[in-house]
Amino acid sequence: MVRLPAPSSSTQAPAPAPAPVAVPTGLTPKPATASTEGRKYSVPGIVLIILLPTVAAINLVACFFFWRRKRPLAKTKHSDPSYFADEEDNESVDSMLIDISTLRVATGNFADSNKLGDGGFGAVYKGILPDGDEIAVKRLSKSSTQGVEELKNELSLVAKLRHKNLVTLLGVCLEQQERLLVYEFVPNRSLDLFLFDAEKHVELDWEKRYKIINGIARGLQYLHEDSQLRVVHRDLKTSNILLDKDMNPKISDFGIARLFGQDQTHGITKHVVGTYGYMAPEYVMCGNYSVKSDSSSFGVMVLEIVTGRKNNDYNNSEKSQDLLNVMWDRWMATTVLDMMDPCMNTSFSESCVLRCIHIGLLCVQENPADRPLMSSVVMMLGSDTVPLSAPSKPAFYTKEASDNLGIESHHRRLHLPAGDTQQPRPTR
Template sequence: GRKYSVPGMVLIILLPMIAAINLVAWLFSWRRRQVLRKAKQPDPNYSTDEAEGMESVESMLIDISTLRAATEDFAESNKLGEGGFGPVYKGTLLSGDEIAVKRLSKSSTQGVEELKNELALVAKLKHKNLVRLIGICLEQQERLLIYEFIPNRSLDLILFDEEKRQKLDWETRYKIINGVARGLQYLHEDSQLKVVHRDLKASNVLLDMNMNPKISDFGLAKIFGRDQTQGVTNRVVGTYGYMAPEYVMRGNYSVKSDVFSFGVLVLEIVMGRKNSDCYNSHQSQDLLTTVWEHWTAGTVLEMADPSMNKSDALRCIHVGLLCIQGNPTDRPMMSTVAMMLGGDTFSLPAPSKPAFYSTNAGANSSTGSSMSIPSVQARS
């Protein structure tokens, strides 16, 4: 037979292998383009504008068939809950990994904007106290966001349930407060983006297997320029009881608006009680007023769980009151809050009367409840 030199033999062996590798790479690339093209197909409910920026997250695309199998075709038994965006389902992938699938309601117009906003943000934010986005699906007129599954669900389901609240000993509550503080500090000061969440509340704090908190739901979040200090909107959207007065009254929002929401959340966690609608003068006395009155009377610890560490609980209440000051400039930055919570060596300034304080139950707030409040779109 014919004799080949060693280099010739190497070429004979390598060339088919290289061709095969190139073919596999081309097929893989073609398949990915097909999936992306399917996700971008225009339909009456899907604007091509929604596909802007999808190229950067192409690797996060998940087939609708995978998600239907994981959730048993979005079975009601797998439904975890429902918010302004739409329902959320639990799913299990073939790998055994558990996921949470947020499904945009087809009747939701605002939800489309919130999905785009959340996708643009969460894919770029990575912190242990923020919920992790795993993937997206934009097929068959579906708009789905896929997250890591957080087994203990949201804080409000435990904190505001008298029986379940027993799980929240002081060590756990303190861990949740500090974890949320670190997550907000990352959003405001430490990430590649400067982000204002705009809807921090107990139901948007998820708890993992070890009760570590993860901030979720970035549908209303806004990205600020590094030198930007404030944003203004004519459309005030948020949750009663957590919104800062400058946002409710004038549509102004900033990182200090999130600080206000954090202060409310801290007081809720320490007291185990939900803040009422402090913008409605017909409601009973809200949590902020009650805490302030007990603070000035020196009896605030009587409101808290007796099993709590008194020194730590008192410090958390003090920090919470500093965060809910009526003037945004009087509220600390989250990096300062984290240091305040960190130990007794950090001296705390005395708090002033908080926002929405009313002198008695049912009275108008001295900081603005008697003002004309614009139309506010409340979220559940």
């Protein structure tokens, strides 16, 4: 028989189960805590907990939509492309404010010796800031119809445009009943002072003229197609093309410019304002304007730059023939190179000049749909391989006809950024 070893002394027998504790009679057990069973709610409490936040949320949403519908009209207009005085734009304009004392010191208290130009909307003065930067200060005249709010709206447009071929707005002053616009100083002033001057025009060789043509085209492409805003200038002319120290062109004077919505292709106005000889025929006769009317003005400038002659120079002869039609007749007779500015002699490429004349004639065609966009013009100027279509005859209209239509023609002689005269806004 096998004897099993006795269990070790370290091994303990299981403890007997404790006897149940008797609950004294008459006492109720305590309810379970939240950690074991969770908090219990009555049905009415649960309904209130759900209902009150829901009602509050509905009231907030209703109040929001009621406030949106009842906002003042002026607030709503801020979202329209025709208005620029929203909070963001006002902040942009406010950040450009310059003290009147700074500008008085910079211009020698607007001394006549610092005056660079004069015109119907005010005078332009050269100034030097404390840091040595040169500026051009446009001082709007007291008789200018442009109010402070309109000026702020207009500034908010120009302040958003940034391109090397556009004149740069640096600041504004609206103190002591003064309305002052501060632009970058452009030392060579305007293109017309060189192009039509008997002595200075010899400084414009073909290389410079071609650079000016190309720069204007690129600036217009930016305005029409590449900037965050779509702008139609409406007053393109040689006196609104400024030249920096390297003879790079800068488009200036957005006084009668118009802002287009993203889907807008043209506008119509009953108040035709511009400069005779540069306005597109559909704008002169019917008040229609678009990016193609700017293309037409560009074409006029191209032909003026090539020839050194003004379109419809009525200062010499009221019956002088339109430059566009002279160029067309010469083009058809294949003698158009005879119209070249004689000061250039042989310092140019005939093929390049002919291509520029061809592009100019394409831009001044009577039908706006036939005129190229400025992006196409830039490509045409940049490559000889881009094919050019045959141009059609330019429209012909007389100055007397435009006068009979009541067209207000600008003959401003300010050769720095001129004061803007109207608030840029799209035609409805």
